[in-house]
Amino acid sequence: MSDYQIIDTNADNIGNCGHCGNRNAKNLGHRRKTNWLRKRYAEGLRYKVLRSEKFGDVGMIEYALGNQAWRPVEAEGYLVIHCLWVYGKHKGEGLGSLLLESCLEDAKKSKCRGVAVVTSSDSLMAGSDLFLKAGFIPVDRIIGSSEASAAPYELLVKKLKKTAPDPRFIVERERLLKRYRKGLTILAADQCPYAxxxxxxxxxxxxxFGLEPKVVRVESAKASRELPTPYGVFSIIYDGKLIAHRPISATRFMSIMRKNTE
Ligand SMILES: CC(C)(COP(=O)(O)OP(=O)(O)OC[C@H]1O[C@@H](n2cnc3c(N)ncnc32)[C@H](O)[C@@H]1OP(=O)(O)O)[C@@H](O)C(=O)NCCC(=O)NCCS
Structure with a gap:
């Protein structure tokens, strides 16, 4: 592991880092993520990059304080992992465990109640296996329930304070679906560079389809937690119905829309 270094990013050094496997600093999602991160450090967000001397940036972990999390969870006093990612061929060498360990160390140092994470077998999310092996336990579960995927999302926790209340999902679908009951609305936060x-x-x-969608940029952790999706930072709503709860391709979107407009 001596070839690897965990870099704690900040507003000054983030410009040089790859995001979630994307090293192209000119890419729109990459640029937006960099700007998004620069606003988040003051809120306590941590974005750590795993750097190899030989391969450059090979992984990352991002987590926030519970009350600043961009995931739809109530997790006051916990650290909430947004993303854990080890890129391509570097998987299976203990690097994911290394990044997770550094987050657990932070939680101990900061005297947090523990660490929580949303997992899923769906795209753009880490699965639960690594966390279960590290001693996390499932405390809540919700189904994806949009036409994009019905894969369940699980909320896992590793408590450092045994008597702390369990974190839980707070996915409140109806209010936002009512607000966007007419036409097509895409809600997206710059937290995910793939949105x-x-x-x-x-x-x-x-x-x-003759539609002019309304695009809503989700600008705060609170607004992100109000999205009708366990994924947290992306939703597509058509005539008051959730049709995608995470970023999807235009091809997938067209196929969903064809079914909805038939
Ligand atoms: C989940 C994820 C982070 C795990 O990372 P990883 O580096 O592969 O994890 P580890 O190597 O620490 O552990 C994985 C396995 O390797 C094993 N392992 C640990 N140390 C090892 C080592 N030194 N050598 C070989 N294997 C090792 C682990 O025991 C574990 O075993 P398992 O396959 O039986 O579960 C990775 O699979 C990933 O990035 N997935 C995609 C997640 C994603 O989509 N993220 C986007 C959302 S933001």
């Missing part, structure tokens, strides 16, 4: 391109492409694709 920007799909939003542009979905806007273009929706015109083939």
């Amino acid at each position: 920007a391109k799909p939003v542009e492409r979905i806007v273009e694709a929706s015109r083939t």
